[in-house]
Amino acid sequence: MxxxxxxxxxxxxxxxxxxxxxxxxxxxxxxxxxxxxxxxxxxxxxxxxxxxxxxxxxxxxxxxxxxxxxxxxxxxxxxxxxxxxxxxxxxxxxxxxxxxxxxxxxxxxxxxxxxxxxxxxxxxxxxxxxxxxxxxxxxxxxxxxxxWSNSTVGAAGVRQRHLRRLLGQEFTGLPEGRGVQPLPVGMREDASGQARYxxxxxxxxxxxxxxxxxxxxxxxxxxxxxxxxxxxxxxxxxxxxxxxxxxxxxxxxxxxxxxxxxxxxxxxxxxxxxxxxxxxxxDHSMVSSRVRLSAGVREGATADDASFGVWIPSSGERPLHTQIVPGWTEVAGFDRSVPARETADIGQFVAVDxxxxxxxxxxxxxxxxxxxxxxxxxxxLGAADRDRVRAAVADHVRVADTIRDTSHGLGVSVAPPGxxxxxxxxxxxxxxxxxxxxxxxxxxxxxxxxxxxxxxxxxxxxxxxxxxxxxxxxxxxxxxxxxx
Ligand SMILES: Cc1cc2nc3c(=O)[nH]c(=O)nc-3n(C[C@H](O)[C@H](O)[C@H](O)COP(=O)(O)OP(=O)(O)OC[C@H]3O[C@@H](n4cnc5c(N)ncnc54)[C@H](O)[C@@H]3O)c2cc1C
Missing domain, CATH: 3.50.50.60 (FAD/NAD(P)-binding domain)
Incomplete structure (x- = not known):
């Protein structure tokens, strides 16, 4: 440009x-x-x-x-x-x-x-x-x-479709506009169709x-x-x-x-x-994990499956931002033999007063x-901040169990402040x-x-x-x- x-x-x-x-x-x-x-x-x-x-x-x-x-x-x-x-x-x-x-x-x-x-x-x-x-x-x-925010990234993807369906079934009753949905991402395609972030x-x-x-x-x-x-x-x-x-x-x-x-x-x-x-x-207390996606999420996904990004936004009743995206860091303890396209990172940001x-x-x-x-x-962190982190960890496991291959373990980590x-x-x-x-x-x-x-x-x-x-x-x- x-x-x-x-x-x-x-x-x-x-x-x-x-x-x-x-x-x-x-x-x-x-x-x-x-x-x-x-x-x-x-x-x-x-x-x-x-x-x-x-x-x-x-x-x-x-x-x-x-x-x-x-x-x-x-x-x-x-x-x-x-x-x-x-x-x-x-x-x-x-x-x-x-x-x-x-x-x-x-x-x-x-x-x-x-x-x-x-x-x-x-x-x-x-x-x-x-x-x-x-x-x-x-x-x-x-x-x-x-x-360049748009919510169409991964729209054609098989994993995206399965993730939205499974999480949508699990997390119901959220306020209008704040339910399970595609993650808005700052990306657009250039003239040759290549993604530009x-x-x-x-x-x-x-x-x-x-x-x-x-x-x-x-x-x-x-x-x-x-x-x-x-x-x-x-x-x-x-x-x-x-x-x-x-x-x-x-x-x-x-x-x-x-x-x-x-x-x-x-x-x-x-x-x-x-x-x-x-x-x-x-700050945002950050709770995260990497999972191997379940067979149900991977079903039908070919090697060139479009990328994915799913979001459960924060709302009054749920002061918690959840995103499910492809990972880009090394995660200690996660089985390195699992191909990257079979994995997802779950990230949650938790409110701090x-x-x-x-x-x-x-x-x-x-x-x-x-x-x-x-x-x-x-x-x-104050007492209320710590309570919210505890609730987020429980919520995190619920998200993970909805989309993960449970034959692999689940390591949920809470990041240090900052x-x-x-x-x-x-x-x-x-x-x-x-x-x-x-x-x-x-x-x-x-x-x-x-x-x-x-x-x-x-x-x-x-x-x-x-x-x-x-x-x-x-x-x-x-x-x-x-x-x-
Ligand atoms: C890996 C990563 C992933 C992230 N993902 C997301 C995301 O998905 N969504 C999201 O919303 N946010 C994300 N963030 C956070 C986001 O990038 C920041 O919130 C945002 O860019 C902060 O902007 P800023 O201008 O406040 O600060 P900065 O980006 O820190 O910019 C401040 C600039 O000021 C300069 N500076 C410092 N001291 C001086 C000085 N004395 N004189 C002159 N200049 C100085 C610094 O060098 C720096 O370039 C991510 C950040 C990282 C690193």
Missing amino acids: PLHHVEVWNDLSDAGTLTADVAVIGSGAGGAAVAGELSRAGLSTVVLEPGDIPHPYGFGAHLRNAYPVEEDLGTGFGPRVLEALVPYARAAATLPALRGQRFAHAVGGMMSYWSHVCAVPDHATEAEPSVPEAEMRALWAEAARLL SGIDALLDGGQSTGPATVGIVPGYAARQVVLTGGRATAVLAGAVAGGRALRVEADAVVVAAGALGSPAILHASGVRPPALGRYLT PDPDNRLVFGEGKPGPWGLPSVSARFE GSLHLMGSTRLGTEETGVADGNGRVWGTDNLYVAGNGVVSTRTTSNPTLNVVALALRTARAVAQGR
Whole structure:
């Protein structure tokens, strides 16, 4: 896909200062959604990113496009994803309280590797309270379109048909629209019929095709501080990750979208410290297993059976997201002699209550990564969170027993905190007391400083977060454009 309006500025040897309408910190889902929307509105952005271009298969494209065959997921794609996932700021180890947390420090952030599940949240229980319902639903629909979300993946597949039938018979009585259904996935076919999965190329699409570039991406530079004068952001100070060279980006507005650990660290370093900053961390407890599919699911499936993806969405009575998909990681203890196409991964995301005591702590004056303060975390599940995990494990076994070959064992695992890769809440939307930013993502006490990405989520959710945070980032981009 030609992105004429995007340039990657690898060589900034002459530039001590850059200018743009808007400075965006971080090139993941939040940052790219903002930059794309601003570009479509005709505004220019400079996007700072400490990572590099992650692979040679097209700018912003998803790595999976290089592995079109389902059988290659576990052997080719999976190992490359695991290699790319590192502790925050490439530290030697993850934070002890968030042992499972990893990031992808690359242009595209985690979206270069995500599993492209575009789950639409349950409005009644998961939507941001600061966004009116009709607008939130419209934003989710826009985000789904931008992310190439569609629910037809595997429609022609035999395994898909059997999985939906068996699970539909077992899980009945769920609310309208929230029953067993095809999993929405960010994928579309190109002109030759080849599946293309969405990366940030999808979010940046649609800018002008002639004239100067409106999105300038600067790999290898980490933001250290936003410069503010009387509540007005005027510039971002950044440093080259490799060499210490400094860069100043002057802009009319700044959007901080550096991930759930990076964004609060940058605000803290900039002296912007609303009471909720780094607090109310929330996550998805993740329960997972790999199963050999039962003979009933495999019946009639040939070697070229279309891929599959089945979803049991969260709903009020069932605060649990369940997805059944082909696996891409090695699973300890699972019989390696079972061919990949006879297996499925069952993944569940379980709600965690936002709790102000689950928080990040920034080391005052102590040097941390990339010139930012050092960070530590306190994160513990409460009694209600633990009860939900127990219920999810029981539900998980029920899902597994409906579709699995019971002559193989079943190992159900609960990931360590952060292991879902969905850490949220550290720069949450809310009131001045309970939030870092208002419903438009504008940081309290500032005129033109905004946040985007997973950190903005303030509610207890179970749906994979990207569609929701892209939707909220579109709202933020429009507020930025309007505020200029
Ligand atoms: C393997 C995998 C599978 C996933 N599957 C799904 C899925 O199916 N569905 C779903 O919804 N979600 C999924 N996710 C999660 C999803 O990718 C993330 O929720 C989402 O991409 C987060 O976007 P973000 O912008 O908040 O953060 P990030 O993607 O982390 O982007 C933040 C960016 O900011 C950069 N940054 C950090 N510090 C600085 C700094 N000081 N200055 C400048 N930039 C900085 C980082 O390098 C990074 O590129 C998956 C993630 C992974 C890794």
